[in-house]
Amino acid sequence: MVAPTWLEKELNEATDVLIKVYGLEVSIEKIDEDKGRYFIDQKRNQVDGIKMLSYLRILKDANSLSVWLTEYDLYIENLNFCFGLAYGNVAIVSTYRLRDRKKDLYLSRLRKELSHEVGHLFGLRHCNNWRCVMYFSNTLLDTDRKSEDLCSKCRMSLGGVINSVIRR
Numbered sequence: 566m567v568a569p570t571w572l573e574k575e576l577n578e579a580t581d582v583l584i585k586v587y588g589l590e591v592s593i594e595k596i597d598e599d600k601g602r603y604f605i606d607q608k609r610n611q612v613d614g615i616k617m618l619s620y621l622r623i624l625k626d627a628n629s630l631s632v633w634l635t636e637y638d639l640y641i642e643n644l645n646f647c648f649g650l651a652y653g654n655v656a657i658v659s660t661y662r663l664r665d666r667k668k669d670l671y672l673s674r675l676r677k678e679l680s681h682e683v684g685h686l687f688g689l690r691h692c693n694n695w696r697c698v699m700y701f702s703n704t705l706l707d708t709d710r711k712s713e714d715l716c717s718k719c720r721m722s723l724g725g726v727i728n729s730v731i732r733r
Contacts, residue, residue, distance in 0.1 A: 576594075586684075611638045611639065611646065630686050635661075647659070656685065656686050697718075
């Protein structure tokens, strides 16, 4: 038997937070390393997040949510990097900058960024409450300070969106 890679372990552990926050089991997939390299910007030595996201959107059914993990360092125009991004029904989270020697800290960051990007899939915008998972993380400190859950305002904004997704 082959031992699972670190990313496979994280895939299994990270789904719990999405059930806790959104009440749904969301499938999380890893991006094949070979596919990811096609989106590397050689000057920056980073992956263009928009191009990768556009590619991932054509791989999945437009009526289902799709969440992806990558080990590549992502960037989008006008930002040095991004922890993740979401558009339409597809989200992507990079583990590249979330890693830490302390596994618990790393997993906490991963859960927060996954929860944040799934929030975008449900139409939530960035929140001004620095404790809310929908707060924009510009640094790891921002990610470390916020919780894994939605604030009451974002939870109210979510409203019936979850129910309409479940009924599809």
